[in-house]
Amino acid sequence: xxxxxxxxxxxxxxxxxxxxxxxxxxxxxxxxxxxxxxxxxxxxxxxxxxxxxxxxxxxxxxxxxxxxxxxxxxxxxxxxxxxxxxxxxxxxxxxxxxxxxxxxxxxxxxxxxxxxxxxxxxxxxxxxxxxxxxxxxxxxxxxxxxxxxxxxxxxxxxxxxxxxxxxxxxxxxxxxxxxxxxxxxxxxxxxxxxxxxxxxxxxxxxxxxxxxxxxxxxxxxxxxxxxxxxxxxxxxxxxxxxxxxxxxxxxxxxxxxxxxxxxxxxxxxxxxxxxxxxxxxxxxxxxxxxxxxxxxxxxxxxxxxxxxxxxxxxxxxxxxxxxxxxxxxxxxxxxxxxxxxxxxxxxxxxxxxx
Amino acid sequence: xxxxxxxxxxxxxxxxxxxxxxxxxxxxxxxxxxxxxxxxxxxxxxxxxxxxxxxxxxxxxxxxxxxxxxxxxxxxxxxxxxxxxxxxxxxxxxxxxxxxxxxxxxxxxxxxxxxxxxxxxxxxxxxxxxxxxxxxxxxxxxxxxxxxxxxxxxxxxxxxxxxxxxxxxxxxxxxxxxxxxxxxxxxxxxxxxxxxxxxxxxxxxxxxxxxxxxxxxxxxxxxxxxxxxxxxxxxxxxxxxxxxxxxxxxxxxxxxxxxxxxxxxxxxxxxxxxxxxxxxxxxxxxxxxxxxxxxxxxxxxxxxxxxxxxxxxxxxxxxxxxxxxxxxxxxxxxxxxxxxxxxxxxxxxxxxxxxxxxxxxxxxxxxxxxxxxxxxxxxxxxxxxxxxxxxxxxxxx
Numbered sequence: 105x106x107x108x109x110x111x112x113x114x115x116x117x118x119x120x121x122x123x124x125x126x127x128x129x130x131x132x133x134x135x136x137x138x139x140x141x142x143x144x145x146x147x148x149x150x151x152x153x154x155x156x157x158x159x160x161x162x163x164x165x166x167x168x169x170x171x172x173x174x175x176x177x178x179x180x181x182x183x184x185x186x187x188x189x190x191x192x193x194x195x196x197x198x199x200x201x202x203x204x205x206x207x208x209x210x211x212x213x214x215x216x217x218x219x220x221x222x223x224x225x226x227x228x229x230x231x232x233x234x235x236x237x238x239x240x241x242x243x244x245x246x247x248x249x250x251x252x253x254x255x256x257x258x259x260x261x262x263x264x265x266x267x268x269x270x271x272x273x274x275x276x277x278x279x280x281x282x283x284x285x286x287x288x289x290x291x292x293x294x295x296x297x298x299x300x301x302x303x304x305x306x307x308x309x310x311x312x313x314x315x316x317x318x319x320x321x322x323x324x325x326x327x328x329x330x331x332x333x334x335x336x337x338x339x340x341x342x343x344x345x346x347x348x349x350x351x352x353x354x355x356x357x358x359x360x361x362x363x364x365x366x367x368x369x370x371x372x373x374x375x376x377x378x379x380x381x382x383x384x385x386x387x388x389x390x391x392x393x394x395x396x397x398x399x400x401x402x403x404x405x406x407x408x409x410x411x412x413x414x415x416x417x418x419x420x421x422x423x424x425x426x427x428x429x430x431x432x433x434x435x436x437x438x439x440x441x442x443x444x445x446x447x448x449x450x451x452x453x454x455x456x457x458x
Numbered sequence: 459x460x461x462x463x464x465x466x467x468x469x470x471x472x473x474x475x476x477x478x479x480x481x482x483x484x485x486x487x488x489x490x491x492x493x494x495x496x497x498x499x500x501x502x503x504x505x506x507x508x509x510x511x512x513x514x515x516x517x518x519x520x521x522x523x524x525x526x527x528x529x530x531x532x533x534x535x536x537x538x539x540x541x542x543x544x545x546x547x548x549x550x551x552x553x554x555x556x557x558x559x560x561x562x563x564x565x566x567x568x569x570x571x572x573x574x575x576x577x578x579x580x581x582x583x584x585x586x587x588x589x590x591x592x593x594x595x596x597x598x599x600x601x602x603x604x605x606x607x608x609x610x611x612x613x614x615x616x617x618x619x620x621x622x623x624x625x626x627x628x629x630x631x632x633x634x635x636x637x638x639x640x641x642x643x644x645x646x647x648x649x650x651x652x653x654x655x656x657x658x659x660x661x662x663x664x665x666x667x668x669x670x671x672x673x674x675x676x677x678x679x680x681x682x683x684x685x686x687x688x689x690x691x692x693x694x695x696x697x698x699x700x701x702x703x704x705x706x707x708x709x710x711x712x713x714x715x716x717x718x719x720x721x722x723x724x725x726x727x728x729x730x731x732x733x734x735x736x737x738x739x740x741x742x743x744x745x746x747x748x749x750x751x752x753x754x755x756x757x758x759x760x761x762x763x764x765x766x767x768x769x770x771x772x773x774x775x776x777x778x779x780x781x782x783x784x785x786x787x788x789x790x791x792x793x794x795x796x797x798x799x800x801x802x803x804x805x806x807x808x809x810x811x812x813x814x815x816x817x818x819x820x821x822x823x824x825x826x827x828x829x830x831x832x833x834x835x836x837x838x839x840x841x842x843x844x845x846x847x848x849x850x851x852x853x854x855x
Contacts, residue, residue, distance in 0.1 A: 208501045216655035221615035229712045238712040243613040244595030250612040337608035
C-alpha cells in the first residue's frame with residue numbers, strides 16, 4: 105500500500121485562508137449570525153462572463169483547487185472528487201422559485217444545469233480538460249470525508265499520484281431561512297458561541313477547500329494522511345469507544361495524539377458529544393474552528409486544512425484554542441479530527457507530520 | 459486479474475414492478491411501464507411520457523407500514539427503502555447487528571416534498587419536519603433509521619451515472635478490506651423540478667422513447683430504486699451464501715466536453731468501457747450482452763454507439779437499452795440496469811430494445827429486438843451522465 109501525502113492546499117473561507125498565513129490576522133465573528141466566505145480575486149482565474157454566470161460555490165472551488173494544484177506543482181490530476189452537502193443550492197433555488205412562481209413556464213436551462221450536485225467537479229474537469237475519475241459525494245456532514253476517503257484509496261491502492269479532493273458549500277438564502285426554522289442553523293438574534301452553547305443550531309458559514317493528495321512526498325508536502333473513518337450511528341456514550349477502537353487499529357494511545365480538532369458548532373442539542381470525545385485526551389491540545397468559519401456540511405474540509413497547517417508549520421494559532429494550554433507542545437506529530445453531524449454520521453481523520 | 463466481488467442480494471422498484479420477480483416478468487412479457495403522468499400535477503402532463511410507479515405516496519408508506527403522519531420520507535426515500543429492504547432480505551443479512559456499509563445515490567433527494575411546500579413551510583408548522591429532506595444525505599439516513607443500518611454510510615450524486623458509481627465505490631471498499639458486505643445502488647422519485655429541468659434542455663420525447671433509432675426524439679423520465687448487496691469472498695463462503703453473480707469490472711471516466719452533452723465520438727464512454735475491461739481482466743470478446751445507457755436522446759445514442767463500436771472493434775455483441783421499459787430513472791438507472799444484467803446472466807436472456815424501427819444513419823448498429831434466450835456469461839452495463847460522468851460495469855456468472 106502506498107503512502108498518501110497532502111501535497112497542496114487551497115482554501116476559500118470566511119478567513120484570509122487563501123494566502124499562506126495560518127490565521128495570522130483572524131477575523132472575529134462572535135457577533136455574526138451568518139458567516140459568508142471572503143471573495144477571492146476571481147478575475148485571475150475565471151473569465152468575466154463566467155464570473156457572472158457561476159455561483160459562489162463553483163467560483164470558490166475553481167480558485168481553491170487552482171491554489172492547491174499550484175502548491176502541489178501539478179497541472180493535471182488523476183481524479184477530481186468533491187463533497188458537498190447541498191450542492192449548488194443557489195442555482196437550485198433560482199430554478200425552483202421560478203418554477204413555482206411562473207407555474208412551470210418561462211424556465212431556462214442554465215440554473216437547472218448548474219443546480220446538479222456534481223457541477224463543481226464537472227466544471228473543474230472542464231477547465232482542466234480532465235478525463236480522469238470524477239466523483240461527488242452528498243452525504244450531509246460526511247460529504248467531504250467520503251471524498252477524502254475515496255481520494256486516499258485512489259492514492260494508497262491505485263497508486264495515483266495526484267488526486268484533487270475538495271469540500272464545498274454555499275449559502276442559499278431561502279434554504280437558510282428554512283433550515284433556521286428547524287434549528288439546523290441559528291436564528292438571527294442567536295449568538296455564535298461554540299464554547300458555551302445556549303441555543304440549538306449553528307451559525308451558517310460557507311467555503312471551498314481543496315487538497316491535492318499524492319503518493320510522493322514533495323517539498324511542499326504538509327502532512328501524511330493516515331486514515332479516514334466514517335460510522336453512521338454511534339450511541340452517545342460510545343463515542344469515546346469509537347475513538348479508542350480507531351486509535352487501537354493504528355497502534356496508538358490517546359497521548360500519542362498531539363492535537364485533536366473538534367467540530368463544536370454551538371448547538372446546545374449536540375455539542376455534548378464533543379465533550380465526550382475529548383474526555384480521554386489528557387495531553388492533546390484541543391482545537392476548535394467553527395467560531396471562525398461558521399458551520400456547513402462540508403466544513404470538516406476546513407478542519408483538514410487546519411490540521412495540515414499545524415503539521416506543516418508546527419504551530420497552532422491561539423485563536424483556535426478555547427483555553428490556551430499552559431504548556432504548549434514543542435512539536436506536533438499526530439493530529440486527529442473528530443466530527444459528527446447532528447449526533448450521527450461520525451467521522452475520524454488521522455494525520456501525521458512528514 | 460482482479461478479485462471478483464460477489465453479488466449476494468438485490469432489490470428493485472420501477473415502473474415495471476415492485477420487486478425483482480415482477481420486473482423480470484415484465485421484461486420477459488414485453489410489458490413496458492411508460493405512460494402519461496398521473497401522480498404529479500404538471501402543465502407538461504399531456505406533452506410527455508414517463509416511467510411512473512402507479513402508487514401515490516400514501517400507498518408507498520402503507521407498503522412500508524409507516525403509520526406516523528410526521529415522518530421524513532420523500533417519494534425518493536420511500537422507493538429507496540422498498541428496494542433496500544428487498545435486497546437485504548434476498549442477501550439474508552442482518553443490518554441491525556452488523557456494521558454493514560450502505561453506499562446510496564440520488565440526484566433529487568427529497569425535491570418532490572420541497573417543491574410542494576417551498577413557499578408555505580414558513581407559515582405551516584405542520585410541514586416543517588419535512589425541511590430536512592432537502593438535504594440528499596438526509597434521505598439516505600431516513601432509510602438507515604427505518605431499516606436499522608448503522609455502518610459506514612454515504613451518498614453519491616453524479617447525475618445519471620450515480621448508482622454505477624455507488625456500486626463501484628462499494629466494490630473498492632470491499633477490495634480495500636474496509637468492508638465485507640455493502641449495500642449499493644440508487645434512488646430517484648419523479649418531481650416537477652427534474653421534469654421541468656429536462657424539459658428546458660429539450661431532450662424529453664413526446665412519445666415512447668426509441669433508443670438507437672434514427673427518428674428518436676428524446677428520453678422518457680422514470681422513477682425507481684434498485685440495490686445490490688456486494689460481498690467479499692470470505693464473508694459469503696463463511697456463511698454459505700451462494701452468490702447471484704459477480705461484479706468483475708468497473709470504471710469511471712470524464713468526457714470533459716460539455717456540462718450536459720456528450721462528445722460526438724464518445725471519448726469518455728470509450729475510456730470508461732476500456733478501463734472496466736482492464737479492471738476485469740477480460741477480453742471484449744467475452745461479453746455476451748451490452749445493456750446500453752441508450753437514453754434515446756440524439757446526443758447520447760450517437761456518442762455511445764460510436765464508443766461501443768470502437769471498444770468492440772466493430773464486432774458488437776447483442777445489445778439493447780431497457781429504458782423503453784422503465785424510462786430513465788436517473789440516479790437509480792445504473793442499479794436498475796445492474797439488476798437486469800444479473801437477471802440476464804441468471805435467466806440466459808437478452809432483452810428487446812423496444813420501439814426500434816429505423817437504424818441510425820451514422821453507423822450500422824441494430825439492437826436486439828426480440829427477447830432472446832442464450833447462454834449469457836458476461837454483461838457490460840453503461841451509464842453516462844451530466845458533467846461528463848461516464849461509468850461502465852461488467853457482471854459475470
